[in-house]
Structures are given as C-alpha cells and as structure tokens.
Amino acid sequence: xxxxxxxxxxxxxxxxxxxxxxxxxxxxxxxxxxxxxxxxxxxxxxxxxxxxxxxxxxxxxxxxxxxxxxxxxxxxxxxxxxxxxxxxxxxxxxxxxxxxxxxxxxxxxxxxxxxxxxxxxx
Numbered sequence: 001x002x003x004x005x006x007x008x009x010x011x012x013x014x015x016x017x018x019x020x021x022x023x024x025x026x027x028x029x030x031x032x033x034x035x036x037x038x039x040x041x042x043x044x045x046x047x048x049x050x051x052x053x054x055x056x057x058x059x060x061x062x063x064x065x066x067x068x069x070x071x072x073x074x075x076x077x078x079x080x081x082x083x084x085x086x087x088x089x090x091x092x093x094x095x096x097x098x099x100x101x102x103x104x105x106x107x108x109x110x111x112x113x114x115x116x117x118x119x120x121x122x
Contacts, residue, residue: 003052011035012045016055017072021065 005013015030016022022030028042037045046066049055058065088094096113099105105113 003054005049005052005054008035009045009049009054012042012049013054013068013072013075016066016068020067021058022067023060023063023065025063027066 011031012027015027024043024046025039027046028037028039031037031042032039046055050057050066054068054070055066056069058067084090084092084095088098096105
C-alpha cells in the first residue's frame with residue numbers, strides 16, 4: 001500500500017474488514033454512535049480511501065457498495081514493518097524490550113510470546 005491511511009480512515013477499514021460490501025449508510029450506522037460522525041463525514045472518508053485504492057466501489061442502482069482491496073493482515077504487516085523500521089531500526093527485540101521495561105506486557109502477553117517463539121523454533 002503506497003499511501004498511509006489516517007486513524008479515521010482506519011476506523012472505516014475495520015468496519016469493511018468485518019463485513020463487506022457495505023453502503024455508505026451501512027458503514028455510517030456502524031461508526032456513527034461510537035465516533036459521532038455524520039453520513040457526510042463517512043462518505044468523505046470512503047472517498048479518500050477509494051482515491052488511495054484501498055477500497056473499491058461497485059455501483060448498485062443509485063448507491064455504491066464499498067469493499068476493501070487490501071486484506072487486514074497485509075495492511076497490518078506493512079504498518080508494523082514500517083513502525084519497527086522507523087522507531088527500532090528494523091529490529092523487533094528493542095520493541096519488545098521497550099514494552100517490557102515500560103511494564104506494558106502482561107503475564108498473558110509474555111506467555112503468548114513464549115509460545116510463539118517455541119512454535120517458530122520448532
């Protein structure tokens with residue numbers, strides 16, 4: 001994905017990753033209460049995402065249906081890699097160390113990391 005998506009655009013993507021295709025009204029119904037966004041705000045965000053080629057549109061009578069063109073896992077992999085590259089010189093270990101030192105890792109997090117490492121080794 002060439003262009004970065006904003007936090008607001010990401011909220012729209014999360015809705016579309018869960019269920020697609022959706023109309024602008026259906027997307028707005030899913031985010032309006034939590035975010036307080038109007039239908040026009042949602043349409044603006046959908047237009048921006050379409051311009052970035054992150055979502056596709058399909059005409060359905062007088063309305064449009066929106067669907068993601070980028071899978072969530074693919075997006076997360078790219079964003080995560082850029083984050084680690086930019087802030088931790090491309091190395092994951094300093095990121096985990098930083099989280100551990102800041103007491104951001106719960107016992108469950110540590111157990112999951114240990115299990116993941118065992119799976120990767122095996």
